[in-house]
Amino acid sequence: TSAQIGVTGLAVMGRNLARNFARNGYTVALHNRTAARTHALVEEFGHEGEFVATETAKEFVAALERPRRLVIMVKAGEPTDAVIREFAPLLEPGDMIIDGGNAHFADTRRRERELREQDIHFVGAGISGGEEGALHGPSIMPGGSPESYESLGPMLEKISAKAADGAPCVTHIGPDGAGHFVKMVHNGIEYADMQLIGEAYQLLRDVAGYEPAQIADIFRTWNTGRLDSYLIEITAEVLSHVDAATGRPFVDVVVDQAEQKGTGRWTVQIALDLGVPVSGIAEAVFARSLSGHAKLREASRGLAGPTASALGKAEAQAFADRVEQALYASKIVSYTQGFHEIAAGSEEYGWDIDLGAVSSIWRGGCIIRAAFLDRIRAAYDNRADLPSLLSDETFASEIAAAQDPWREVLVSATLQGVPTPGFAAALAYYDALRAERLPAALTQGQRDFFGAHTYRRVDREGAFHTLWGGDRSEAEA
Ligand code: NBP
Numbered sequence: 001t002s003a004q005i006g007v008t009g010l011a012v013m014g015r016n017l018a019r020n021f022a023r024n025g026y027t028v029a030l031h032n033r034t035a036a037r038t039h040a041l042v043e044e045f046g047h048e049g050e051f052v053a054t055e056t057a058k059e060f061v062a063a064l065e066r067p068r069r070l071v072i073m074v075k076a077g078e079p080t081d082a083v084i085r086e087f088a089p090l091l092e093p094g095d096m097i098i099d100g101g102n103a104h105f106a107d108t109r110r111r112e113r114e115l116r117e118q119d120i121h122f123v124g125a126g127i128s129g130g131e132e133g134a135l136h137g138p139s140i141m142p143g144g145s146p147e148s149y150e151s152l153g154p155m156l157e158k159i160s161a162k163a164a165d166g167a168p169c170v171t172h173i174g175p176d177g178a179g180h181f182v183k184m185v186h187n188g189i190e191y192a193d194m195q196l197i198g199e200a201y202q203l204l205r206d207v208a209g210y211e212p213a214q215i216a217d218i219f220r221t222w223n224t225g226r227l228d229s230y231l232i233e234i235t236a237e238v239l240s241h242v243d244a245a246t247g248r249p250f251v252d253v254v255v256d257q258a259e260q261k262g263t264g265r266w267t268v269q270i271a272l273d274l275g276v277p278v279s280g281i282a283e284a285v286f287a288r289s290l291s292g293h294a295k296l297r298e299a300s301r302g303l304a305g306p307t308a309s310a311l312g313k314a315e316a317q318a319f320a321d322r323v324e325q326a327l328y329a330s331k332i333v334s335y336t337q338g339f340h341e342i343a344a345g346s347e348e349y350g351w352d353i354d355l356g357a358v359s360s361i362w363r364g365g366c367i368i369r370a371a372f373l374d375r376i377r378a379a380y381d382n383r384a385d386l387p388s389l390l391s392d393e394t395f396a397s398e399i400a401a402a403q404d405p406w407r408e409v410l411v412s413a414t415l416q417g418v419p420t421p422g423f424a425a426a427l428a429y430y431d432a433l434r435a436e437r438l439p440a441a442l443t444q445g446q447r448d449f450f451g452a453h454t455y456r457r458v459d460r461e462g463a464f465h466t467l468w469g470g471d472r473s474e475a476e477a
Pocket residue numbers: 008009010011012013014032033034037073074075076078079082083100101102103127128129130131
């Protein structure tokens with residue numbers, strides 16, 4: 001039997017992806033560095049479909065129909081290169097290697113370039129949805145050549161998640177590293193979403209005085225409206241969970257130091273390189289870092305806080321409504337920033353990414369899936385060259401309606417000393433973008449003063465320098 005697809009790397013993700021292919025009627029060749037994993041998979045799930053277990057790289061490659069489709073699901077970084085080094089010499093022109101791990105897009109660009117010399121299609125495919133998604137349908141963001149997508153697309157469409165309207169959550173993102181770039185920004189947006197939800201929770205708890213179980217109910221209510229999303233849904237589940245050992249709310253027995261694997265940080269690093277302001281994502285990454293500085297936090301615990309008292313019960317409900325507005329408005333800004341980064345990456349690397357299609361394939365399977373993405377899709381359908389999500393009339397009018405409560409929430413947060421870096425960064429971005437004048441003019445003056453860096457004028461073309469140390473006359477530079 002020859003297999004239509006092969007998966008090497010059978011830890012949680014690879015095993016579930018292999019099962020997903022098999023459950024959809026494909027014959028799947030299996031391989032793992034440690035063969036025990038391969039045999040365990042067949043033993044446990046062999047009844048789910050057609051598997052071909054192999055032990056050596058040679059056997060694995062021989063089991064695949066041509067052109068071969070070989071999925072790598074190993075630890076990102078050096079292990080991925082090791083696997084490529086092992087398999088590439090055994091492949092033939094036209095074969096495809098699909099890297100489904102969380103690779104850095106620059107590595108994907110390098111690997112694609114190297115394998116192209118051998119006429120092997122290298123497809124860096126971002127896969128979101130965790131292990132459940134891998135099994136039941138992930139959101140898939142494949143890059144690589146258009147020819148590879150012609151061959152792979154139908155299979156990926158079959159195993160992918162489907163949006164509510166039945167559309168598969170996969171599309172050809174663009175050449176070389178485009179898929180992994182988009183997956184990276186997806187994760188950055190995920191960080192921002194989670195941070196904003198965390199701030200909403202903290203405000204409801206510390207300013208409005210609600211208990212976790214009550215906050216879970218508030219999130220459940222929000223989940224029936226415009227904030228309807230997987231992350232809001234699981235937030236309610238986590239908040240209503242009670243620790244069996246102590247009888248306390250689960251959220252109170254978990255150490256409050258957030259970890260991260262790196263894709264959020266990459267999103268910010270790359271944004272800095274591209275000069276794209278992703279302040280909301282950056283604040284989310286920094287908030288996780290700050291939480292992890294246990295000693296620094298311990299040493300700072302005695303610092304003075306505000307004297308304002310918490311809200312009375314009567315005001316709590318109205319405050320919660322305002323928090324919903326603040327959360328929604330901040331979410332629009334996060335996505336605006338994330339899509340700006342994708343547009344900038346697409347421009348920089350010549351990927352020609354369809355932003356509407358990206359929002360469309362995030363509607364199902366992935367961690368940030370949400371009703372909200374339908375609205376982004378609609379915004380790009382209305383106008384494909386939308387300069388920013390904030391230029392969309394619907395989003396602009398929603399923010400217009402939300403802005404006063406958003407500001408009030410930040411006033412309350414500030415007066416009560418509740419940190420809300422995500423909400424605040426989002427509002428600052430919004431206010432800066434709509435500002436008539438920015439203090440950047442003053443910055444330019446300072447730069448010209450100390451470093452003769454020159455400035456442009458509002459009324460004339462050209463670059464100018466003022467003789468600050470002399471008679472302060474102006475010279476054209
Ligand atoms: P891991 O990231 O834990 O990797 C374990 C796999 O890598 C095993 O199959 C292991 O083989 C193999 N491997 C390693 Br480690 N070094 C190797 C080497 N030098 N040569 C060959 N194989 C090697 O697995 P995972 O959690 O299933 O994730 C797989 C990929 O999917 C990662 O890139 C991850 O970032 C990405 N991803 C994960 C999630 C998630 O929710 N976990 C979601 C989306 C994407 P062995 O069995 O012989 O040790």
